[in-house]
Amino acid sequence: MKRLLFILLLPLAFLSCSREVEEVPLYRQYAARQDLTVAQVKGFQLCDTVKTDVVILVADDSAAWASLKEEFDIRTSEGVTSWMGNIEQPAQRVKRSMRPAWRAMAVHDERTIAFYRIDTEEQREALLDYQMNNLENNK
Amino acid sequence: MEHKMTFDSIWEQEERQSLQQRLRQDYPTWLRRRRQRRTALASIAVLAVAGLSIFNFQSSTSKDYDYVACNRSGIAEGHWAKVASNILTIETL
DSSP: OHHHHHHHHHHHHHHHHOOOOOOOHHHHHHHTOTTEEEEEEEEEESSSSOEEEEEEEEESSHHHHHHHHHHTTOOOOSSEEEEEEESSOTTSBOOTTOSSEEEEEEETTTTEEEEEEEOSHHHHHHHHHHHHHHHHHHO | OHHHHHHHHHHHHHHHHHHHHHHHHHHHHHHHHHHHHHHHHHHHHHHHHHHHHHHHHHHHHHSSSSEEEESSTTOOHHHHHHHHHHHHHSOOO
């Protein structure tokens, strides 16, 4: 009986332990910074079939935001600044067709930069559709 | 003394026979009950595992993300998925 219970409960224990968080390098690079709140959303659902990873950097104060702006070469001071960033060096701008890449969006009012990972054309289209659908819904 | 021993041995023999008879009668019932108990326990274990698996499956499919990591504690996972979603709703085009 004990053996039966063991066999039944072992996969369950494995499932509960297997949810180990796999951190992307961009998250790891900024997670240690004291002046930033850094989050990584793994498998963010863009539509029924397409997911992507998102890394979010939030500056805790204006000094941290100024530092982030400098690091990512953000020259505007209001609204939203967006660019396609190199996958290893997100501050470096790349062509829209480059894969993989980060779709970066910096929101000045929120002192936040969100990086959406784009590996495939489906992800790029799903990201655009997500934006367009939400914009239409908000109107 | 000899009489006592005889009485004791007869008593013992009777007791043994009675015990054996009881065992013969009760053993199948005991076996059946043990089998029922084991089946019930196994069913409970299977149901528990199935229930938890369904719960896990539902909770993972109802979310719009797989998991969240954050360098600060105390912030709900859902908050970050909402931030990721909200930023995409800001008019940039």
